[in-house]
Amino acid sequence: MVTSGGRNPLAMSSGTPSEGRVQGSNFTPHHYKPFSSHAHYQQVMRALRKLQESGFYWGAVGGREASSLLRSEPPGTFLIRDSSDHHHFFTLSVQTTRGTKNLRIHSEGGGFFLQPDSQSTQVPPQFDCVLKLIAHYMGKGPDAARSREGACGGGGNSEAADMKGRSVYLIHTGGERIPLELRRPLSSSLSSLQHMCRRTLNNRGGLGGSERAEQLPHTLRDFLEEYDAPI
Incomplete structure (x- = not known):
């Protein structure tokens, strides 16, 4: 849990909620993860506003409901929802060949990132909004776009170029490590x-x-x- 120590950073603005909680119709009362600073609070709220416009943010659905929503969908289908763990704000639920997997999205002052791989020395990339994190792992981020352009210029087919553009993230499940594939968001609204x-x-x-x-x-x-x- 992130703590600010001493004065509540949210008290810096009269327009911010008290007790370090994110308030609103799309956040459940148990979301009381403290913010590390007022800037962190603003970053989370900007991310929330973009999620609400995305069309695939499902708000306060739980893990079981997310699994039910994704069960009949092809692998690679995903949604963003509120985390049921008060240490985090958001969770990425994705359908895989091994069923639905739930990945907590960490939020610190530097940005949003997925759980670091304990067996890897690589530091996971951080982003100033959740949608940019998702775009990165879909192969739609700026770096991925440049990779695809280079692959296409080299005469590769579009599918190979698309895979090259994706950043590989491994999900640890049942003693296995399966690659995270984000292909299509599950729409929550038109x-x-x-x-x-x-x-x-x-x-x-x-x-x-x-x-x-x-x-x-x-x-x-x-x-x-x-x-x-x-x-």
Whole structure:
């Protein structure tokens, strides 16, 4: 559990909830993991807002319900939900060839990351939002995009290029280690046409620093920048 020590960091702003809890209709009362700082609180709340717009955030469903939702889906189907462990905010539930697996998403001041592999010396990558973490393991992050471009330029087929773009994460289960594959999110709600257009634009590199972006109305530009994930 992350503790701030002394003064509650959430008391820095009158608009933040007390007792170090994330409040809202999509968080259950037992989520009382303390934030390490006010900046950490803001980071989690920004991530939550993006998740609520993603269309595959299931809120306070439990592990059994997540397994039931994913049971009939093909391997690689996943969803994000609230963690039932008060030491964490979010959990990634994914259908695998060995059934549904639940991976806690760690949240510290530096960002969000998956449980480190005790048998590996590699430090897991951290991201400032949960959606960027998911995109990374789907092979849709910036680094993965560059890997795919290089593979395609070398004459490889699209499937091989897609696999090369993915970052391999091993799930420890039943004495085995199976690779995490994220292929398709399980929708919890219908997305608006505006959001689908925004997501498609992000998947193609976003606005960037082009002059055309500067010519857009501020309201439209702000709407596009509020959700900067490609999924």
